[in-house]
Amino acid sequence: MTVSELKEKARQIRLETIEMVAKATSGHPGGSLSATDLLVALYYSKMRLFDDPHDERRDRFVLSKGHANPPLYAILADKGYVDKDELNYLRRLHHPFQGHPESNKCPGIDCSTGSLGQGISVATGMALGFKLKKADNQVYAMVGDGELDEGLCWEAFMAAANYKLDNLTVIVDRNMLQLDGNTEDVMAHGDLKAKFEAFGFATDVINGHDFEEILPALDKKAEGKPHCIIAMTVKGKGVSYMENNVEWHGSVPKGEQLETALKELGGK
Amino acid sequence: MADVVKKATRHGYSEGLVELAAKHEDIICLDADLGHATGSLVFREAYPDRYIETGIAEQDLIGMAAGLARTGFVPFANSFAVFTAGRAFEIIRNAVCYSNVNVKIVGSHSGITPAGDGGTHQCIEDIAAMRSLPNMTVLSPCDFNQAKLMAEVMYEHQGPCYMRTSREPMPIFTSLEDKIELGKAQVLRDGKDVCIVATGVMTCLAKEAAEQLAAEGIDAALLNIHTIKPLDMDSIKAYTKKCGGRVLVCEEANMYGGLGEAVAYGLVNEDGISFDHVAVMDRFGQSGLSGELLEEYGITAANIKEHAEKLVKR
Structure with missing residues (x-):
């Protein structure tokens, strides 16, 4: 896809994200919208994927910040892995789009996530597994910046560097906000780039909404080192009143606010 | 010897x-x-x-x-x-x-x-x-x-x-030739007076206790529970019934939430059950010599024997 096609795809996915969350009357729009461009770049440009979502040759993606699932679900439906009608049933009984991703219920989900810090640990194990099998699958894992408070993330990062997992790309959705406020107020992360480098990652800081920066960053590989992309993002990106506003971490737009959001995203 | x-x-x-x-x-x-x-x-x-x-x-x-x-x-x-x-x-x-x-x-x-x-x-x-x-x-x-x-x-x-x-x-008292079936209790001893249900190292102590009980004329059945979940309640029920409803569960674990409660839960709707439990009575461990600890916490072969005798006399 060209950059302009990717942008258009991201707009559609954001629109569907808001529609899904509004219908579900619960969910996490803020961190979904910050992650959308990165997800679109992965699924429509970078990952090796097949018509069969279980094809063993596929690259793996682990949404460690599992609460940001609506855009991922919209992508899986768009790919044809799940019936598009399921977009109407986010967070509903017996439906595949659970409140947090569940790999046994939803085709295309490579790892059940939602309990923060665990996805990155499992992704590290997957990358190690592919190394042991001498398989060339790439593993991508997205963590939230608030999620980095979890000690398990850093246990996993240490292991990723120790086992020289250059088939692992960790993407930090650095939107600077978590449920209780600014990440630097809740638990200061300080110089994240220096931290990742000290942990043995080849690290890049990019604009997480600019495909011209995202695409080359995803291509980068450092031999013998895992790769970290710190993607500077805006929580709530694409909906003016949600942008950089922590109130939209886990709130759902209704009425006029919903209309405004849909209009801004090019919907009806 | x-x-x-x-x-x-x-x-x-x-x-x-x-x-x-x-x-x-x-x-x-x-x-x-x-x-x-x-x-x-x-x-x-x-x-x-x-x-x-x-x-x-x-x-x-x-x-x-x-x-x-x-x-x-x-x-x-x-x-x-x-x-x-x-x-x-x-x-x-x-x-x-x-x-x-x-x-x-x-x-x-x-x-x-x-x-x-x-x-x-x-x-x-x-x-x-x-x-x-x-x-x-x-x-x-x-x-x-x-x-x-x-x-x-x-x-x-x-x-x-x-x-x-x-x-x-x-x-070591079991054999590498034993057929171990997941989810099935292993009957180490048939008996008719008291059914001892044990797991882990307690099985060894329970076996010792059962042999001493036999010398006193108390015929204990001994079920070794190598699979705690799924639990073979069919065997536990059958042997408990055969032993007049008397069942003694032995585990090297806290009294709450372990094998004892699992067995009790499985027997709660049966008639005429006398239940007893040799386990750690809701307190943490401490340093000591291993024999000392088993004694301190009341989970030795002698303790199992004593509990079994009381059950039989109840």
Whole structure:
């Protein structure tokens, strides 16, 4: 896809994200919208994927910040892995789009996530597994910046560097906000780039909404080192009143606010 | 009398896993810097390329194992019971059981018999914690040979497994020829006066108690529970009934949430049950010599005998 096609795809996915969350009357729009461009770049440009979502040759993606699932679900439906009608049933009984991703219920989900810090640990194990099998699958894992408070993330990062997992790309959705406020107020992360480098990652800081920066960053590989992309993002990106506003971490737009959001995203 | 061979279940399992790994290339052994203690270092010696060290990071031990399982391996993750079932509980819950991936977890140094280390390291809660998880199978072999056989039982079972093993060298009394069926109680002794249901190292002590009871004319049945979940209530009910409803559960674990409660739950709607329990009575362990600890906590062969006698006289 060209950059302009990717942008258009991201707009559609954001629109569907808001529609899904509004219908579900619960969910996490803020961190979904910050992650959308990165997800679109992965699924429509970078990952090796097949018509069969279980094809063993596929690259793996682990949404460690599992609460940001609506855009991922919209992508899986768009790919044809799940019936598009399921977009109407986010967070509903017996439906595949659970409140947090569940790999046994939803085709295309490579790892059940939602309990923060665990996805990155499992992704590290997957990358190690592919190394042991001498398989060339790439593993991508997205963590939230608030999620980095979890000690398990850093246990996993240490292991990723120790086992020289250059088939692992960790993407930090650095939107600077978590449920209780600014990440630097809740638990200061300080110089994240220096931290990742000290942990043995080849690290890049990019604009997480600019495909011209995202695409080359995803291509980068450092031999013998895992790769970290710190993607500077805006929580709530694409909906003016949600942008950089922590109130939209886990709130759902209704009425006029919903209309405004849909209009801004090019919907009806 | 020939010397009784004493060995620990942790070593039986490790030996079994090494032998099994020769047949199955998908087996990976992980440890969190306790390989010297859990016994898993023998695996590292035999298959260094299939041994994964996670460092002193038990949460990552479980997460990494889940990732390896998701790429088609059969990972066996090892640490002390208190650090797997305890510290890594929620990783086991979500990344393994909720996800229903094929990870095998082994918690060594269970119970109070790792005596010197004291209460921080003596895990009396792992049975309760692990059996509370949907999709989890919980195993507890009674001696070295059974632990050795269990490696294969775990491998053949598809899905999450937790096995508790012990640090304490104990007499070997089962055979490698025994047919171990997951989810089936092992009848070590038939009897008609009291049904003793025991697991782990307590089975060995219960066997000793049953032999002493026999000398006094009390005919005890002894069921060894190597599979705590799913629990073979059919056998437990049948032998309890045969023993006039008298049942005594023995476990080296806290009184709450373990095998005792599981058996009581399974018998609660039966008529005429007399239940008793030899277990740790809701307090933490402490340092001491292993024999001293069993005595201090009231879980010796003599204690089992005493409880059984009281049940019979009730």
